[in-house]
Amino acid sequence: MSEMMTGADMVVRALQDQGVEHLFGYPGGAVLPIYDALFHQNSVQHILVRHEQGAVHAAEGYARSTGKVGVVLVTSGPGATNAVTGLTDAMMDSIPIVCITGQVPTHLIGSDAFQECDTVGITRHCTKHNYLVKDIADLPRILHEAFYVAANGRPGPVVIDLPKDIQFQTGLYARPTSSQHKTYRPTVKGDLDQIRKAVEMIGAARRPIFYTGGGVINSGPHAAELLREMVRLTGYPITSTLMGLGAYPASDRQFLGMLGMHGTYEANLAMHDCDLMICVGARFDDRITGRIDAFSPNSHKIHIDIDPSSINKNVKVDVGIVGDCGHVLEDMVRLFRTTSPQIDKPALKEWWAQIERWRSRKCLAYRPSSEVIKPQYAVERLFAATKAPVNRGRETYITTEVGQHQMWAAQYFGFEEPNHWMTSGGLGTMGYGLPAAIGVQLAHRDALVVDIAGEASILMNIQEMSTAVQYRAPVKIFILNNEYMGMVRQWQELLHGGRYSQSYSESLPDFVKLAEAYGAVGMRCDKPDDLDAAIAEMIAVDRPVIFDCVVDKSENCFPMIPSGKAHNEMILNEYLSEDAQDIGSIIDEKGKMLV
Amino acid sequence: MNSQTHYPAQTVSQAVHRHTLAIIVDNEPGVLARIAGLFSGRGYNIESLTVSETEHEKHISRITIVTAGTTNVIEQIKFHLLRLVPVHRVDDLTVNGEAVERELCMVKVVGKGDHRVEAMRLAAAFGARTLDATLESFIFELTGASDEIERFIKLMTVVGLTEVARTGIAAMSRGSESL
Numbered sequence: 024m025s026e027m028m029t030g031a032d033m034v035v036r037a038l039q040d041q042g043v044e045h046l047f048g049y050p051g052g053a054v055l056p057i058y059d060a061l062f063h064q065n066s067v068q069h070i071l072v073r074h075e076q077g078a079v080h081a082a083e084g085y086a087r088s089t090g091k092v093g094v095v096l097v098t099s100g101p102g103a104t105n106a107v108t109g110l111t112d113a114m115m116d117s118i119p120i121v122c123i124t125g126q127v128p129t130h131l132i133g134s135d136a137f138q139e140c141d142t143v144g145i146t147r148h149c150t151k152h153n154y155l156v157k158d159i160a161d162l163p164r165i166l167h168e169a170f171y172v173a174a175n176g177r178p179g180p181v182v183i184d185l186p187k188d189i190q191f192q193t194g195l196y197a198r199p200t201s202s203q204h205k206t207y208r209p210t211v212k213g214d215l216d217q218i219r220k221a222v223e224m225i226g227a228a229r230r231p232i233f234y235t236g237g238g239v240i241n242s243g244p245h246a247a248e249l250l251r252e253m254v255r256l257t258g259y260p261i262t263s264t265l266m267g268l269g270a271y272p273a274s275d276r277q278f279l280g281m282l283g284m285h286g287t288y289e290a291n292l293a294m295h296d297c298d299l300m301i302c303v304g305a306r307f308d309d310r311i312t313g314r315i316d317a318f319s320p321n322s323h324k325i326h327i328d329i330d331p332s333s334i335n336k337n338v339k340v341d342v343g344i345v346g347d348c349g350h351v352l353e354d355m356v357r358l359f360r361t362t363s364p365q366i367d368k369p370a371l372k373e374w375w376a377q378i379e380r381w382r383s384r385k386c387l388a389y390r391p392s393s394e395v396i397k398p399q400y401a402v403e404r405l406f407a408a409t410k411a412p413v414n415r416g417r418e419t420y421i422t423t424e425v426g427q428h429q430m431w432a433a434q435y436f437g438f439e440e441p442n443h444w445m446t447s448g449g450l451g452t453m454g455y456g457l458p459a460a461i462g463v464q465l466a467h468r469d470a471l472v473v474d475i476a477g478e479a480s481i482l483m484n485i486q487e488m489s490t491a492v493q494y495r496a497p498v499k500i501f502i503l504n505n506e507y508m509g510m511v512r513q514w515q516e517l518l519h520g521g522r523y524s525q526s527y528s529e530s531l532p533d534f535v536k537l538a539e540a541y542g543a544v545g546m547r548c549d550k551p552d553d554l555d556a557a558i559a560e561m562i563a564v565d566r567p568v569i570f571d572c573v574v575d576k577s578e579n580c581f582p583m584i585p586s587g588k589a590h591n592e593m594i595l596n597e598y599l600s601e602d603a604q605d606i607g608s609i610i611d612e613k614g615k616m617l618v
Numbered sequence: 619m620n621s622q623t624h625y626p627a628q629t630v631s632q633a634v635h636r637h638t639l640a641i642i643v644d645n646e647p648g649v650l651a652r653i654a655g656l657f658s659g660r661g662y663n664i665e666s667l668t669v670s671e672t673e674h675e676k677h678i679s680r681i682t683i684v685t686a687g688t689t690n691v692i693e694q695i696k697f698h699l700l701r702l703v704p705v706h707r708v709d710d711l712t713v714n715g716e717a718v719e720r721e722l723c724m725v726k727v728v729g730k731g732d733h734r735v736e737a738m739r740l741a742a743a744f745g746a747r748t749l750d751a752t753l754e755s756f757i758f759e760l761t762g763a764s765d766e767i768e769r770f771i772k773l774m775t776v777v778g779l780t781e782v783a784r785t786g787i788a789a790m791s792r793g794s795e796s797l
Contacts, residue, residue, distance in 0.1 A: 143648060148659050152703040155647065172703055206644065207703045332697035335690065 025197050030159050031056035031190040034123060037166035038067050040198055043094050045070055045085060045465055047078040051098025052138060053125025056190035070465060070494060073486035075102050077458035079109020079180075080484070083118045084459030087445045088420055089466045090243055092173050095122040100138030103184075104145065108452060110180045111149040115449025116266060117241055119178035121169045122150075128188035129157055142184040151179030156186065159194035167199040176209030177330040178241055209329060213346030218354045221301070221325045221342050225355075226364020228299035230374045231259045234282065234311075237266030237448070238304015238328060238348045240441045246349035247271070247441040250303060253356050258371060260378055262290035264305045266448040269438035279378065280387075283311040284584050285430040288386035288593060289378055291582075294319050295590035296377070302326045304348040307337040308449070317589035327351045386582045387434055390598040396551050398428065398503045398574040402435040402475065405501060408558045409471060418470040420463045422446065424456040424480030427509035427580045428502075432475040454483030457500060461487060464496040471499070471562060478504040478571075479528050488541040491567040499561055500569045502534060505576045513579045538569035549573035632688035636665070637712040638719060638789045639696070640797060644704040645671045645679040652702050653681060662687060662695055666721075666764075666786040678706070682789050709797055711789050719789040723767045728755045729778030737777040744770050755780075 028036065034057050038046065047070045050058045061069050072078040075097045082093025093113075097106050103124040113120045127136040143155045152172050154165045162185075169181040225231065233254055239246050247270045254261050254277055261271050262282040271278050280287035282294055294300065300322045305311070307326075312318040315337065324340040326333075327348055334343035344351050389399045409419040421436055422445040423429040429446055438444045445463060447455040456474040464472040474481075481502055491498050503509075511526040535545030544566050548557040554572075561570045581596040643649050650669060657664050666684040671677065685695060692710070699708045711717035727737045734756075741748065741758045744766070750757040760770050764787060771782055791797075 144651070147648070147652060147655055157647075177701075206706050330697075330701070332694060332701060336694060 025195050027193055028196050029056065029060070029190065030156075030162055030185065030192050030194065031060040033162050033194065033196045034166065034185070034190070035060040035064060035067060036196055037163065037199075038094060039064075041092070041167070041170050043067055043092075045462075046094045046096055047072055047081045047085070047462065048096030049073075049075050049078060049098065049102060051100075051102050051125060053099035053127060053187050054096060054102075054123075054185075054190075056187065057096060057123070057125070057185075069096070070461075071490065072458065073489050074484065075105035076109050076454065077461075077484050077487045077490065079106050079113065079120065079122065080452070080455050080458035081462035081465075081487075081490075082120050082122075083109065083113050083116075083455075084422055084445050084462030085466050086118050086120060086462075087240070087459075088442050088463040090442065092119040092121055092170055093462065095120060097122065097124050098138065099125040099127055099142070100140045102138075103140055103142040107145060107149060108450075110146055110182065112447050112450040112452045112455065113180040114149050114151065116447065117178045117237060118180070119173040120180035121173050121183065122180060123183045123185055125190075126155070126184045126186040129186045130188070132186065142182065146182045149180070150182045151177075153182035153184065155184045156189050159189050159192040162189065162194060163197045168204065170199075171204060172207055176207070210331075210345050211329070211347040211350050213327065213344040213351035213354060215354065217342055217344045218351060219358060221344060222355060222358045222362060223364065224299055224323060224325060224342065225257060225259075225301060225359065226362070226366060228259075229367050229370035230293075230297045231257070231299040231301065231371075232279075232293050232297040233259055233261035233301045233303065234264075234294065234305055235261060235267045235270055235303040236264040236305025239267055239270040240304075242304065242329075242348040244441055246304075246347075246352060249349060249352035249356055253352055253359065256356065256359055257366065259301075260293055260375070262286070262294065264308070264311060264448070265433055265446060267305060268433060268444045269441045272439040273437035274439060279382070281433050283308075284313070285434065285580055285582065286584075287434075288384050288582055288595065289381040291584065291590040291593055292381050293378055297322045300324045302328075302340070303352065304328060306330075306333045309337070312338060313584045314587055314589045319590070384595070384599065386593075386595055386599065388599060389578070389596055392575065393551055395575045396549065396554060396572060398431050398505065398578055399435050400551065401501075401503055401554065401572050401574055402431045404554050405473065405475070405558055406436045408555065408562060409473075411559070413559075414471065414562060418467060419443065420445065420460075420467065420470055420472045422456040422459040422463060422472070422474045424474070424476045424483075425451045425453045426477045426480055426511075427505075427513065427578075428475055428477040428480075430510075430580045431503065436475070453480040457481060457484050457498070458487045458490070460498040460500075461491050461494070461496045464491075464498050465494060472496075473499045473501050476500055476502045477509060478502050478506065478531055478534070479508045482532075485537070488538070488543060488567065488569075492542045496567065497565050498567050500567070501561070502569065502571050503574050504531075504534070504571050505574050505578065506531065507576060509578075510580065516579070517585065534569050534571035538567075541567075543567040543569060545569050545571070547571040547573065632690065634686050634688055635692065635712070636684065636686045637692050637710055638717055638787065639683045639685065639699070640709045640711055640789065641681040641683065641699055642706040642708075642797060643679050643681060643702075644706070645677045646704055649679070649704045650681070652704070653683075653699065656698055656702065657683075657685070657695075660694075660698065662691065668786040668788050682787055684787050707797065709791070711791050714791050714795075715793070717789045717791045719763060719787050720761055721764055721767060721785050721787045722759065722761045723771065723782060723784040724749065724757055724759050725771060725774050725779055726755060726757050726781040727774055727778045728780045730754060733777045737774065740770075740773050740777065746770065
């Protein structure tokens with residue numbers, strides 16, 4: 024089934040053949056032929072963003088909530104450079120994205136033409152792979168290959184840089200084939216001997232813990248199901264990274280909450296004291312391990328990851344299994360069932376008793392207030408509202424920006440299902456949440472999509488309010504407004520003597536009026552007693568809402584593992600500490616270097 | 619180190635080894651930039667790099683990279699190289715037994731009288747070929763192991779060396795096994 028058509032038509036046809044329904048983009052000179060081709064069809068809906076960074080984040084939200092590839096179309100030069108932050112974000116968090124960038128005509132490449140930039144050069148390090156198309160004959164293959172590379176193995180962003188003259192040229196289009204890629208064939212099935220060894224170790228463990236991450240989510244809902252089965256079969260405790268939340272239900276007794284820098288007391292201490300760590304689709308990031316030489320010193324470690332370079336990168340493990348989490352877990356569950364190893368029940372009971380003692384510290388408790396809204400309280404009430412009878416049966420998706428509010432969202436919002444939590448973990452991109460929420464909402468029109476935001480982060484991509492209004496995406500922007508770049512301020516307290524250099528959010532807009540200016544709904548709440556009613560009203564509105572939740576200005580995010588410290592050296596909310604401590608004196612000089 | 623710091627006194631230091639990697643890649647635009655960029659972006663060293671297309675009809679190139687790092691770093695380098703889409707395979711020639719390693723150098727020697735005679739004699743002693751000769755200069759070509767080339771260049775410096783060009787190392791594993 025081959026047909027002659029122009030390069031621009033090939034792009035649109037390839038998107039259709041790949042099952043793309045939504046395309047996030049912004050037009051410009053070097054992509055006009057593609058925009059013209061889009062004009063003549065209806066099956067691919069183009070979503071006009073207001074900034075190319077927003078296009079990539081929206082595609083990320085779309086991809087992460089659906090499991091499909093997110094698709095972006097931007098012009099050359101500034102269109103491409105504006106997309107770079109989003110591409111890097113997708114690279115760090117392993118999100119499948121195909122980004123088509125326009126380029127100046129091939130005969131002008133290298134001449135510093137108008138809106139020319141070296142897109143493949145600039146994006147080489149922030150994409151999984153990229154292509155510059157110089158021959159129309161290569162275009163169909165590259166278009167289909169891009170989707171394959173983005174989605175297979177460890178997912179990531181792929182850029183296709185398409186010069187304008189190629190868009191006008193005519194060539195032979197070919198539909199995607201199922202033939203193997205000549206070089207890129209990631210391992211998905213794990214080595215059975217290694218899995219057998221891992222199952223033996225799991226059976227023999229006395230103080231085990233599952234430590235799971237975004238890889239489980241990327242592997243698909245089936246992997247999350249198998250993870251749940253494995254965890255329940257063993258009766259072992261489980262903790263999750265920021266990116267992995269939702270793979271295992273937060274409400275389950277066996278779930279210890281998130282681990283890492285702002286993880287729970289019980290999760291971090293269990294990681295430190297365990298004798299077997301079963302890492303599934305996580306990558307021993309520095310926000311997880313803390314001080315690396317004191318990280319879980321007495322444990323054997325099993326690591327399942329689809330990317331061989333993640334194994335033994337930061338932490339040396341005893342059994343490394345290269346493969347897709349879903350496939351490996353399937354083999355693991357099967358082997359565990361057939362071999363049914365004798366679990367050391369008394370040891371496990373003692374381990375759980377220890378974990379319950381840690382849990383009884385209630386590390387997420389905070390000083391309540393009837394005067395001001397505590398940010399933790401705001402997230403708790405938002406969570407409760409989504410569980411209210413009126414919202415029963417309605418899916419809830421949460422996105423966040425980056426900072427204190429992001430950590431509070433991770434700590435106080437309970438995620439029960441995978442693909443319902445979208446946040447910028449690896450790159451930590453302020454401005455991620457609003458466009459991501461729009462991407463999620465367009466994929467799930469009837470769902471409740473809330474961007475838990477900070478007043479500083481939200482301003483980084485506030486222009487996407489127009490997109491939300493234009494496409495009637497009723498996203499709810501729930502701003503925890505403390506008038507500070509909260510996490511910066513917290514670090515300045517910890518590291519720089521409380522000198523709040525440039526971290527005060529001066530001259531903030533009136534968020535209610537701002538929402539109204541965009542044609543959305545603005546709300547403000549500053550009293551704990553009014554909060555529940557206000558949140559209910561926000562959820563009930565079928566339009567985009569900016570909710571300015573005025574919270575305690577001085578609250579810090581705890582628990583916390585300070586830089587250069589180990590998991591068992593956490594600091595807790597001073598409300599919980601036996602003796603109040605000066606947080607400015609906790610990190611030593613060398614720790615300050617680490618950030 | 620004072621007692622206030624929570625860092626251990628000893629630092630874990632691993633020995634650094636030199637490894638020669640043979641990387642088989644699709645010869646497509648930018649492939650060398652991808653590989654060089656991987657090394658610079660992740661802070662690895664390139665001591666020597668040679669590249670040329672080896673199978674014209676399939677557009678396959680063989681890249682030989684000499685790098686140095688701890689065992690851990692070398693492992694990471696190999697895995698990261700394999701992540702690149704145009705990379706077919708990566709072979710660590712150092713791990714797979716002592717490989718044959720050769721490089722080619724050209725040296726230009728300028729001088730008259732005794733220096734000129736001595737340069738001729740040294741070149742003959744090393745088995746270098748004479749590629750060009752004028753009344754005041756020679757260009758010699760020598761192929762050999764890197765340390766032999768080093769010795770040759772050092773000696774030639776004394777007798778009027780003015781310019782050196784080296785190809786970097788090409789390497790192949792010994793025995794009947796092929797890539």
